[in-house]
Amino acid sequence: MTGRERVGKLRAYGELFRLPAVFTAPSDVLFGLAIAGSVADFSYSMAAGMCLVLSSLLVYAAGMATNDLFDVGIDAMERPSRPIPSGRIGLAEGWIVAGTMQVAAVGLAFAVGPASLWAVVLTILMTYAYNGVTKAHWTGPLFMGLCRYGNALIGLSILGWTSDLMFYLLPLGMVVYIIGVTLCSRCEVSGADPVLLKAGVVVLIFGSLTPLLWLALGDIPYESMGLLSFVLAGWLAVKGGPLTMGGSPSAIQGLVMRGIRGVAVLNGILAAMMGGWVEALIVVGLLVPGYYFGRWFYST
Secondary structure, eight states, X not given: XXXXXXXXXXXXXXXXXXXXXXXXXXXXXXXXXXXXXXXXXXXXXXXXXXXXXXHHHHHHXXXXXXXXXXXXXXXXXXXXXXXXXXXXXXXXXXXXXXXXXXXXXXXXXXXHOHHHHHHHHHHXXXXXXXXXXXXXXXXXXXXXXXHHHHXXXXXXXXXXXXXXXXXXXXXXXXXXXXXXXXXXXXXXTTOOOHHHHHHHHHHHHHHHTGGGGGGGTSOOTTGGGGGXXXXXXXXXXXXXXXXXXXXXXXXXXXXXXXXXXXXXXHHHHHHHHXXXXXXXXXXXXXXXXHHHHTTTSOOO
């Protein structure tokens, strides 16, 4: 294989994995780690945290790959330039790579503990439930949201098994947010379905404001940081508001890309609310490489 061919293959895998979006995957885990770090007298090792972040990256990238593997027939008609229908990555090759990444993710989680192992396995199963069963169904956006919820549980699992229900409730706002992103993404190819797109924009903006719900609890360490969600909601509304009146597929794709980047912003806000300042800074910092690679690779 020549140097140019190797570069072409790497680019094909970057497109298959939705490389810019992959940088948002650790944000869910880091939020989960921030929740765990808020527990009195609990601390986690950097090695364990890195294992979970890497495991999440592998699960997310493999999930993006299996999305295309299940959609190869549709993509051949609607998106023939994507890596698999264009022939740049073979079907069997894609399955082998995705499966290998998932096995590696499970191995990393096993090294941390049984709770982490089950969180990773559950998240992988959710990706298959979405990609292989529910994607075209009305439950598809919910299952996509559950994939992100599972990603947060990967970080939270560093605590082991916990009976504190509140810890499992805190990431639920991300489920709502991702439902909004997914509803909008369903209009990417054919253009705006007015009802579906309006619903997506409304749910997306509401999801971005869910940190405000935790202000009523009174026991969040830095609850005032939740007010930053107004900034996120405004950033999304500026792009999404005009599209509720109609928009081209490319304009809708731009909204979806903004929504994907907003995942990191939302997780950064939530991590800061839990006092996870280091985790919040890392989350926001990951927007830089995501934005950089977003100039060359699609995220949706």
